[in-house]
Amino acid sequence: MKKEEVYQNQYQSFEQAKxxxxxxxxxxxxxxxxxxxxxxxxxxxxxxxxQQVA
Known part of the structure; x- marks a missing residue:
């Protein structure tokens, strides 16, 4: 997840990152x-x- 999302972006705030x-x-x-x-x-x-099996 870090390589695919976190390291690819710069977030302006914690809420934006969340x-x-x-x-x-x-x-x-x-x-x-x-x-x-x-x-x-x-x-x-x-x-x-x-779900199909159950």
């Missing part, structure tokens, strides 16, 4: 970025898969 990080996590990290720990799926795909 909002940008929230948008990054909810908009990209949790929806489209694959994770090796969950078999190279996105967290959204894994959650959908788990």
């Amino acid at each position: 909002l940008a990080l929230f948008q990054y996590i909810e908009g990209f990290y949790n929806r489209t970025r694959i994770h090796s720990s969950i078999n190279y799926l996105t967290p959204q795909e894994m959650e959908t898969l788990c």
